Amino acid sequence: MQLGINLGYWGAGMDADNLAVAQEADRLGYAVCWAAEAYGSDAATVLSWVAAQTERIDVGSAIFQIPARQPAMTAMTAATLDSLSHGRFRLGLGVSGPQVSEGWYGVKFDKPLARTREYVEIVRKAMTRERLSYDGAHWTLPLPGGPGKPLKLTVHPEREHIPLYIAAIGPKNLEQTGEIADGALLIFPSAAHLEETTIKYLRAGREKAGKTLEGFDVHPTLPLALGEDKDVATLADTFRPYTALYVGGMGSAKQNFYNQLAQRMGFEAAAAEVQEKYLAGDKQGAAAAIPHDLIDQTTLLGSVDRIADRMKEYAAAGVTSLSLAPAGFTLDERIAALRAGAEALERSGLA
Numbered sequence: 001m002q003l004g005i006n007l008g009y010w011g012a013g014m015d016a017d018n019l020a021v022a023q024e025a026d027r028l029g030y031a032v033c034w035a036a037e038a039y040g041s042d043a044a045t046v047l048s049w050v051a052a053q054t055e056r057i058d059v060g061s062a063i064f065q066i067p068a069r070q071p072a073m074t075a076m077t078a079a080t081l082d083s084l085s086h087g088r089f090r091l092g093l094g095v096s097g098p099q100v101s102e103g104w105y106g107v108k109f110d111k112p113l114a115r116t117r118e119y120v121e122i123v124r125k126a127m128t129r130e131r132l133s134y135d136g137a138h139w140t141l142p143l144p145g146g147p148g149k150p151l152k153l154t155v156h157p158e159r160e161h162i163p164l165y166i167a168a169i170g171p172k173n174l175e176q177t178g179e180i181a182d183g184a185l186l187i188f189p190s191a192a193h194l195e196e197t198t199i200k201y202l203r204a205g206r207e208k209a210g211k212t213l214e215g216f217d218v219h220p221t222l223p224l225a226l227g228e229d230k231d232v233a234t235l236a237d238t239f240r241p242y243t244a245l246y247v248g249g250m251g252s253a254k255q256n257f258y259n260q261l262a263q264r265m266g267f268e269a270a271a272a273e274v275q276e277k278y279l280a281g282d283k284q285g286a287a288a289a290i291p292h293d294l295i296d297q298t299t300l301l302g303s304v305d306r307i308a309d310r311m312k313e314y315a316a317a318g319v320t321s322l323s324l325a326p327a328g329f330t331l332d333e334r335i336a337a338l339r340a341g342a343e344a345l346e347r348s349g350l351a
Contacts (some may be wrong), residue, residue: 001350002314003341004032004323006062006221007050010041017331020051024335026057028342034062034185034221034323039104042068044077051085060090062185062221062323063167067096067107071119071139075126079157087158088292092185093119094167097251113176114138120164120180127162129153165219169257171201179207183217183321188246188258190297191310193265194317219321220314224307225301226326226333226340232302236295238327240287247271248278248286267294300324300341307344317351345348 005025007018022033033054035046047059059081064074074093082089087296094117095101098109118136126132131150134141142148159347165183168174177184184202199218206213225235246258253275262271270291300307314322326337345351 001311001319001345001348002031002321003345004034004060004219004321005030005057005338006034006036006219006325007046008055008325009038010035010046015300017049017334019053020331021334021338022057022307023054023336025136026054028339030057030338030342031321032058032060032323034060034090034092036062037065038096039100040119044081045087047081048084051081051088052157056088058088058090059085060092060165060167062092062098063094064092065096065100065105066093066116066119067101067105067109071122072126072132072141073147074119075153076124076155078123078162079127079155082159082162083155083156085158090163090165091123092165092167093123094185097257098255099251106124111138113172116166116173117176117180120166124164126153127157129156163217165217169261174201175208177207178202178213179209180218180298181203182215183219186218186220188222188243188261188298189222189311189314189319190265191319192297192319194314194319197261197264199318213318217321218319219323221323222298222300223325223327224337224341225302226304227302227308229302229306232296232306235301236292236299239295239299240290243290243298244274244278244283244286246283247290247294248274249283253279262294265294265297267291270294290322300344304340304344304347305333307340308347311344311348311350315348 035043037043043061051059078091095112101107101109115138118138122134129152131152133150163182165185166177166181168177169186227235247262250256250258259271259275273289300310314347324341326334328334
C-alpha cells in the first residue's frame, strides 16, 4: 500500500503550513500530494506551487471540476503540470455537485455520467497529441460550419500516459470509473462496508472493459488524528463538523451523494436526522447527531498501532493507496500525525 497526503483547499490562512506538510510528506516518502478545488483556490495553481518546492512526491488534482474547464483545457493543464514536474502529475476529475456546477459555473448538472465519459475520452485523445476531433452529445470538436479546425496539443507531457482518476461515490459512477479510469478517488470509506458500497461496482466496471482490478488504484482519503486509544471518542468528536457538513450539507435534500453513502453503510436514520438538522440551520445539532461509529469507521484515530491495524483492514478490503488528511491545531501536530501515518504503514507490514 502506498500513502498520500490530501491538503484539501488553500486560502484559509494555512498555506505556509500546507506547503511544509507537503515537503515533509516528500521527505518521508509519501507517494502523492493531492489538492482540491470548489469555489475558492484552484487546484492547478496549488499543484504548481507544491511541485516547484518538492522533489519526488507526485502531485494530483482531487479534483479538477469537470464543469469548470473545457476538456481540451484540462488536457493542456495536465500536460503542462506533468512536464513541469518531470512526470509527477496525476489527473483527478469529478463532476462536483449541483450547487457548485449550476451556482458557480453556470453549467447544468445533468447527465453527469455521460458528460464524464465524453470528457475523459476527449482528454485522453488530446493527450495523444493527435489532431483533436470529437462528435458527442455534449461536446463537438471542431464546431460544425465555422472556422474551427482540428488542432493538436503542442506541449509534450513527460509521460505518454498520465494516470487518470475519477472521484466516485454512487454505484453507477463507481462502475463507470472502473471501466474508463486508472483509479478511483474515494471519501468516507468504511473498510467493513467497502465491498458492498464500492469494490463490487468498480469490479463490474473493470469486467465491462475486459479488465480486472489488478493495477487499478482504489484510493480513499481518510482524516487522521493521533492520540491515545482511550481518547478515541474525543478524537472522533473533532471530526463531527466535517462529517456533518458532508452528510448533512453537501448538495440538496434530494441529492446528497454522501448522505446516500452513509445510508448504504447502515446509518439510514442518523443520516436523515443529520441532513434535516443541517439544512434547517442547526449545524451543532447535526454534528451532535453523527454516530460515533460512522466517524470511527471513516477516519484513522488513536495510537500508531491502532492506525496500523486499521490500515491492514483497508488493505484487506481492497484499498491499494491511502491518502491522509492529518489533523492538528498547529503545524507541529499535523507533522506529528503525518509521521505517525508513515510509521503505522511500516508497522502494518504493507509498505
